[in-house]
Amino acid sequence: MITKIAVMGAGIMGSEIAQACAAGGCEVVLFDSIPEALEKGIAHVGKICARRVDRGRMTQEEADAIVARVTPTGDDAALADCDLAIEAVPELMKIKKIVFERLAANMRDDAIIASNTSGLSITEMAGAVNRPERVVGLHFFNPASVMKLVEVVEGGATAPETMDAAVAFAESLGKSPVRVRECAGFLVNRILVRAMCEAYRTAAAEGADLAAADQAVVDGGPAPMGPFALGDMIGLDTMAHLQRDLEEAYDARYDDAGLLSQQVDAGRLGAKSGAGFFEGKAPEATVDAAATAVAQAFYAAARDEAQRCVDEGIAAEQDVDPAMRFGCGWSEGPLTAAGA
Numbered sequence: 001m002i003t004k005i006a007v008m009g010a011g012i013m014g015s016e017i018a019q020a021c022a023a024g025g026c027e028v029v030l031f032d033s034i035p036e037a038l039e040k041g042i043a044h045v046g047k048i049c050a051r052r053v054d055r056g057r058m059t060q061e062e063a064d065a066i067v068a069r070v071t072p073t074g075d076d077a078a079l080a081d082c083d084l085a086i087e088a089v090p091e092l093m094k095i096k097k098i099v100f101e102r103l104a105a106n107m108r109d110d111a112i113i114a115s116n117t118s119g120l121s122i123t124e125m126a127g128a129v130n131r132p133e134r135v136v137g138l139h140f141f142n143p144a145s146v147m148k149l150v151e152v153v154e155g156g157a158t159a160p161e162t163m164d165a166a167v168a169f170a171e172s173l174g175k176s177p178v179r180v181r182e183c184a185g186f187l188v189n190r191i192l193v194r195a196m197c198e199a200y201r202t203a204a205a206e207g208a209d210l211a212a213a214d215q216a217v218v219d220g221g222p223a224p225m226g227p228f229a230l231g232d233m234i235g236l237d238t239m240a241h242l243q244r245d246l247e248e249a250y251d252a253r254y255d256d257a258g259l260l261s262q263q264v265d266a267g268r269l270g271a272k273s274g275a276g277f278f279e280g281k282a283p284e285a286t287v288d289a290a291a292t293a294v295a296q297a298f299y300a301a302a303r304d305e306a307q308r309c310v311d312e313g314i315a316a317e318q319d320v321d322p323a324m325r326f327g328c329g330w331s332e333g334p335l336t337a338a339g340a
Contacts, residue, residue: 001083002026002083002084002112002165002168002169002172003025003026003027003083004026004027004028004029004081004082004083004084005018005021005026005027005028005029005082005083005084005085005086006028006029006031006078006079006082006084006085006086006103006107007021007028007029007030007031007085007086007088008031008032008085008086008087008088008089008099008103009031009032009087009088009089009090010030010031010032010034010037010038010040010041010042010072011037011041011088012044012142012143013088013116013140013142013144014030014032014041014088014089015030015040015041015042015044015045016044016048016140016142016143016144016145017086017088017116017140017144018030018041018045018070019044019045019048019049019066019070019144019145020140020144020145020173020175021086021173022045022066022067022069022070023066023145023173024172024173024174025069025172026069026173027069027071028069028070028071029070029071029072029073029078029079029082030042030045030070030071030072030073031073031074031078031079032072032074033074035074038072038073038074039072041072042067042070042072045066045067045070046063046067048145049062049063049064049066049067050063076102076105076106077106079103079106079107080106080107080108081108082107082111083111083112084111084112084113084114084169085103085107085111085112085113085114086114086115086116086138087099087100087103087113087114087115087116088116091117091118091119091120093120093121093124093125096115096117096120096125097124097125097127097128098128100113100115100125100126100128100129100135101128101129103129104128104129104130104131109131109134110134111134112134112135112136112162112165112166113129113134113135113136114135114136114137114138114166115135115136115137115138115139116137116138116139116140117137117139118139118186118189119184119185119186119189119242119245121155121182122135122136122137122153122154122155122156122158122182123155123156123157123182125155126155126156126157126158132155132156132157132158133157133158133159133162134159134162135155135157135158135162136152136153136154136155136158136162136163136166137151137152137153137154137155137180137182137186138150138151138152138153138166138169138170139151139152139153139186140175141188141326141327147326147327148174148175148176148326149175149176149177149178149188149323149326149327150170150175150176150177150178151177151178151180151186151187151188151323151327152166152167152170152177152178152179152180153180153181153182153186154179154180154181154182155182156182163179167179176322176326178315178319178322178323178326179315179316179319180314180315181313181314181315183249183309183312183314184245184246184249184250185242185245185246185249186314187309187314187315187319187320187323188323188324188327188328189242189246190246190305190309190314191302191305191306191309191320191324191334192302192324192328193239193242193243193246193254194246194253194254194301194302194304194305195227195298195299195301195302195305195334196227196230196231196239196256196298197243197246197247197253197254197255197256197301198253198297198298198300198301199213199217199226199227199228199294199295199297199298199301200227200228200256200257200259200260201255201256201257201259201297202293202294202297202298203228203259203290203294204257204258204259205257206290206293206294207290208288208290208291208293208294209285209288209290209291210228210277210278210282211228211278211282211283211284211285212285212286212287212288212290212291213226213227213228213290213291213294213295214226214227214228214229214282214285215285215287215291216287216291216292216294216295217294217295217298217299219287219295220292220295220296220299221295221298221299221332221337222330222331222332222333222337223298223299223328223329223330224328224329224330224331225329226282227298228277228278228282229277229278229282231260231270231276231277232270232271232276232277232278233270233271234270235269235270235271235272236260236263236264236268236269236270236276236277237264237269237270239260240260240261240264243256243260253301253305259277263276263277299334299337302324302334303334303335303337305334306320306321306324306333306334306335307335310335317335320333320334320335321333321334321335321336
């Protein structure tokens, strides 16, 4: 049974995961080599709890208990009795392998080592340790303290009992885990980015007004936000990175007609830079034929990529729609949505 967790990396994602684990009753050691990062990480855990107290979702006593279950440290000795470690360091394979080597050297042989990566190879990371069967992906969606979905990703050497333990752990936190076989983009990002790229390419071909296209997507199906506003929220530099990786892994169905690179090259990165596809909030727009074509392309692509994932054995058919609901806030999944 998993009761003590190590979270490697005290940034926003790491501290969100730490809070989710502590709220689920686990003892958590939050690791970072930078003392200031640890201070900020613990403070973020406290802020999450304080917001819930303010909203009446937990008592002050419950909040205090959650914070007390998170111990900041940079000492490898604290890893010795942890049942599970989750790395939440930057998305660079070189850094993750270094962290994995550190974990393997300091944890019990029966401990599980997990990565929170959103798309890097679990199999490659597992190659850095001497017990790859104990390595798994635990991809929490941001913000991890709120989002229900956890993609439990099976690497090439991951043992069935490791997958089962990881799923049970996510469930113990009140999350909704979905089993995913490793592939570029895993499940949710693979479907979502495909749909967004299809929308970008169609908008360029149709000369569609971007705000109108977003409105058509929201009006015409289960997605709560259109692909252009969503790209701005995620960050267009992040989106461009995802698009390039997925186009390289698959094919031209991830072509975005160059819309992302145009914005990034102009320094328009989305909300974080103050401008992206839109200058702040999208303007009011009237849906026309071109916008409708974008929405139709968006949902058709999501449905097609979801079916490809099922056909390839990436995820079970019954898990795809819940993954998109819990991971993206869709009211229905792409395989069953009436508007898809």
